[in-house]
Amino acid sequence: MPKITYIEHGGKEHVVEVTAGLTVMEGARDNGIPGIEADCGGACACSTCHVYVDPAWMDLLPAKEPMEEDMLDFAYAPDPLRSRLTCQIKVTDALDGLVVQMPEKQI
Incomplete structure (x- = not known):
């Protein structure tokens, strides 16, 4: 199972296993990771699951869609x-080993 590292704005790290097929947001939600609010539940209708992806991983992710x-x-x-x-x-x-960092706050 892939491991994802979520880093809170203050630097605290959470390394959790996330089932392939879920989203990085669902992995945070299911593991109680603070800093990802996901107000819209994953519908890409808000920005409350925003993160900064570690530069080493940027080229391995699919391109951003217009929405x-x-x-x-x-x-x-x-x-x-x-x-x-x-x-x-x-x-x-x-994406095993993916590292994402949360912003100071979500809006």
């Missing part, structure tokens, strides 16, 4: 290169 790009405009302090919505990243075995 995700639009929602990231509403995120707190988005980074044009590293910001992603975790509801749009499906966990696969290839």
Whole structure:
């Protein structure tokens, strides 16, 4: 089962196993990771599951769809290169070791 590292804004790390086929957001929700609110439940209708993806992983993720790009405009302090919505990243075995960091807050 792939392991994902979620890093809170303050630096606390949470390494959890996430079932392939779920999203990175669902992995956070199911494991009680603080910092990912996911108000819309994964419908890509808000920006409350925003994270910064570790640069080493950026090229391994699928490209952002236009709707995700639009929602990231509403995120707190988005980074044009590293910001992603975790509801749009499906966990696969290839993402074993993925590292994401939460912003200071979600809006």
